[in-house]
Amino acid sequence: MTTPAKDVLVWDWTIRLFHWVTVGLIPALWWTAEEGHMAWHARLGLTLLGLLVFRLYWGVFGSPTARFSSFVKGPSAILAYARSSLRRPYVPSTGHNPLGALSVVALLGLLVAQVSFGLFAVDVDGLESGPLSSLVDFKTGRQFAEWHEFTFELLLWMIGLHVLAVLGYWLVLKTNLVRPMVTGRRPAETATPETATRNGVSLPRLVIGVALAGLPVFAVQL
Amino acid sequence: MKIQTLGLASLCVILASCGGADTESAEYRGDEELPNGMTISEMIETRQDGLEDVGGSFKTISDELKKGDPNVADIQTAAANVEAHSQEIGDWFPEGTGADSGVETEALDSIWEDPEGFEAAITKFETAAGELNTAAQSGDVEAIQAAFETAGGTCKNCHDSYRADDD
Ligand code: HEM
Numbered sequence: 001m002t003t004p005a006k007d008v009l010v011w012d013w014t015i016r017l018f019h020w021v022t023v024g025l026i027p028a029l030w031w032t033a034e035e036g037h038m039a040w041h042a043r044l045g046l047t048l049l050g051l052l053v054f055r056l057y058w059g060v061f062g063s064p065t066a067r068f069s070s071f072v073k074g075p076s077a078i079l080a081y082a083r084s085s086l087r088r089p090y091v092p093s094t095g096h097n098p099l100g101a102l103s104v105v106a107l108l109g110l111l112v113a114q115v116s117f118g119l120f121a122v123d124v125d126g127l128e129s130g131p132l133s134s135l136v137d138f139k140t141g142r143q144f145a146e147w148h149e150f151t152f153e154l155l156l157w158m159i160g161l162h163v164l165a166v167l168g169y170w171l172v173l174k175t176n177l178v179r180p181m182v183t184g185r186r187p188a189e190t191a192t193p194e195t196a197t198r199n200g201v202s203l204p205r206l207v208i209g210v211a212l213a214g215l216p217v218f219a220v221q222l
Numbered sequence: 223m224k225i226q227t228l229g230l231a232s233l234c235v236i237l238a239s240c241g242g243a244d245t246e247s248a249e250y251r252g253d254e255e256l257p258n259g260m261t262i263s264e265m266i267e268t269r270q271d272g273l274e275d276v277g278g279s280f281k282t283i284s285d286e287l288k289k290g291d292p293n294v295a296d297i298q299t300a301a302a303n304v305e306a307h308s309q310e311i312g313d314w315f316p317e318g319t320g321a322d323s324g325v326e327t328e329a330l331d332s333i334w335e336d337p338e339g340f341e342a343a344i345t346k347f348e349t350a351a352g353e354l355n356t357a358a359q360s361g362d363v364e365a366i367q368a369a370f371e372t373a374g375g376t377c378k379n380c381h382d383s384y385r386a387d388d389d
Contacts, residue, residue: 124385125377126280134285138278
């Protein structure tokens with residue numbers, strides 16, 4: 001902390017890449033399904049599957065702000081945060097705040113459900129089907145397709161809430177959360193120093209994560 | 223501030239478009255008898271079971287074709303089943319078995335408003351299902367693949383115009 005004016009890194013580049021690629025993939029997945037480009041739907045969906053596996057791995061072995069243990073908190077911490085956010089001036093958390101963590105967990109959970117259901121989904125013509133659908137019968141595959149549709153609706157609601165919350169931070173709490181998700185950095189004076197110190201990406205861990213992420217993507221296509 | 227306004231505006235559009243349209247539910251007439259002796263609800267159930275069975279057979283063929291070494295005997299059984307059902311489908315949609323019967327169905331009123339178009343969709347399907355079965359009995363996997371895709375197109379063709387919820 002010798003140069004206090006310098007920005008600190010709150011999100012490593014893998015987190016930011018994951019975030020913005022996912023933002024791009026969701027409308028693309030919707031569009032390809034809607035237009036019946038199912039080969040591309042499956043390719044993009046499997047890409048997202050790989051990204052999700054990486055994100056879950058990174059949530060355990062990644063940089064401090066990426067780790068679930070650093071931001072998933074119990075109800076009392078969430079309440080305390082909610083109360084503190086009413087105080088002025090509002091001091092933003094370095095990584096996810098305890099309330100925002102709920103949305104992170106919900107969004108990741110819904111995406112995992114969405115992708116998993118898609119792997120087994122069968123369309124009404126019995127023509128288009130996920131790579132694991134041969135493991136289930138037609139009726140079950142149709143059931144997965146319906147869940148696949150339902151989680152997408154939930155996902156849209158969650159995304160709406162997420163975007164509203166980010167807007168709220170911007171308009172009400174005068175905190176720009178988008179810039180750090182793009183540049184990874186936030187002005188040092190608005191960041192607590194402890195967690196912001198070693199947020200870089202460890203190369204060996206990155207390599208292991210990419211290998212782990214690739215595994216299921218290839219396995220489901222066997 | 224301009225970007226913020228834009229953001230808010232697009233969010234409103236997204237939220238507004240989430241509201242689905244309510245479908246008015248018709249009075250239940252599922253117990254009424256049709257000229258063929260079945261009740262409306264029996265007829266709808268029979269056709270949905272039949273279509274589900276067609277879907278199951280289609281999935282069997284699709285699963286086999288995806289394998290490197292498809293089981294031709296399974297494909298033959300399934301294709302014969304599809305062809306048999308394709309000859310019944312014309313009897314599955316008598317007048318009065320639409321959604322206004324109060325029975326849950328995805329059959330659209332356009333079936334009865336445009337009988338020639340519906341009939342044409344059935345004929346296409348019958349032809350393609352016959353060709354699929356012929357290809358299947360020949361055992362030529364490439365021919366089966368081609369006939370399967372054509373037949374699949376005839377399901378989609380009909381669903382796009384005459385079935386609600388094209389998922
Ligand atoms: C987060 C990732 C995903 C999203 C957002 C997504 C989204 C969608 C949407 C919006 C539909 C259209 C549902 C409808 O007809 O209303 C759909 C259908 C489908 N998706 Fe995905 N999908 C994802 C992942 C996957 C994956 C990984 C697979 C498998 C490779 C997959 C396979 C399918 C299949 C087979 C259908 C057709 C099912 C049907 O007819 O309802 N999806 N998806």
